Amino acid sequence: MNSATEPEQKQVCVCVLFGLPAAGKSTLSRSLPEYLWRRRRWDCTVVSYDDVIPEQAFNLQLELQESDTVDETLPSWRSYRLKLLQCLEYFLQLLGSSPTLCEPPFREDVTWKRFIHSLQPRSALSSETEINGTHLPHQSSSRPLLIVLDDNFYYRSMRYEVFQLARKSSLGFCQVFLKCSQDLCLWRNRQRSRPVPDEVIVAMAHRLEPPNPRKHPWEQNSLLLESEGCISDDHIQKMIALFDSALDNPLKPSEDNTEQKEADRLCCATSVLHQADQACRHLVSLAMKTAKDNKLSPDNMRLLAAELNKLKGVFLEDLRRGHVRGNPIDLGGREEDVVRLVVSHFEQLKMDIVGTFCLNTP
DSSP states (O other): OOTTSSTTSOOEEEEEEEOSTTSSHHHHHHHHHHHHHHHHOOEEEEEEHHHHSOHHHHHHHHHHHTOSOOOTTSOOHHHHHHHHHHHHHHHHHHTTSOTTOOOOTTTTSHHHHHHHHHHSTTOOOOSSEEETTEEEOOTTOOSOEEEEEESOOOSHHHHHHHHHHHHHTTOEEEEEEEEOOHHHHHHHHHTSSSOOOHHHHHHHHHHOOOOOTTTOGGGOSEEEEEOSSOOOHHHHHHHHHHHHHHHHSOOOOOOOHHHHHHHHHHHHHHHHHHHHHHHHHHHHHHHHHHHHHTTOOHHHHHHHHHHHHHHHHHHHHHHHTTEETTEEOOTTSOHHHHHHHHHHHHHHHHHHHHHTTTOOOO
């Protein structure tokens, strides 16, 4: 790294570490802080999404399929990820702030507490800034800092949200994709004390979007590592070279109007997906309440819940890919109109299913 360039500016890199469950992400992330400290005297802190997002948020869809009721008050998996991004953004702001920076307005939120707690065991951070009893890095430390986000990140849009935060703060950014076959991930997962359901891994393998720098230039700082064996010294050397490059070339706030328009379109699409998810959950909940009021048998309640939640899952997945009932849809259009159109289509499909159970729903 070129230490003569802006020596007063702390070098920080945000690394997205992603891959299928049981691909080896957690094993690697647990080793990185020691590797980087021993070889380069870098600080490294790891944020594991599994430690921050409650397990029930990941399994909510599967639980709903086996239930005859739907609790629409349960926070969605998406809402937990949004909260975690808020925590990350605040944490990045801390890096250039004074030691007396106030706690965030959401300091009592369970996601923030889990986020802060996740930083403690695996970081070699300075003790100049302290929040909730946790020491955080401060600008005056000259050591480079690597922030590793350990998650599946199977959709590119999830990773792009992190890229935007890094660019907003003019930090380095990179991606490490651990590539491992679905069969090996399934085998490894079954050896765990608390395995992920097989169908979750199969679904993620189908949806996972590997880095594609040619089509998406923001992914140029990406590294693909085959993780079917042990992490080797060669792997570590390649990662350090990637981190070096990202630290030496921090992102700059976007000045390209074309790129900004695309970012705005993606932001709008993300909002539409979130609103559609909330609206669909509400419609499913109303249908289940009506079924219960009409004294539908317990067996039929379970069947109806499974059918409606299967419909919702398929519908939202198609929507994410830009289709509704087989027809393309522009998620970057006028937000209110798109949401209204999407919800009306789901309502029609929902009524088709409800009709097979001879129910009259609102």
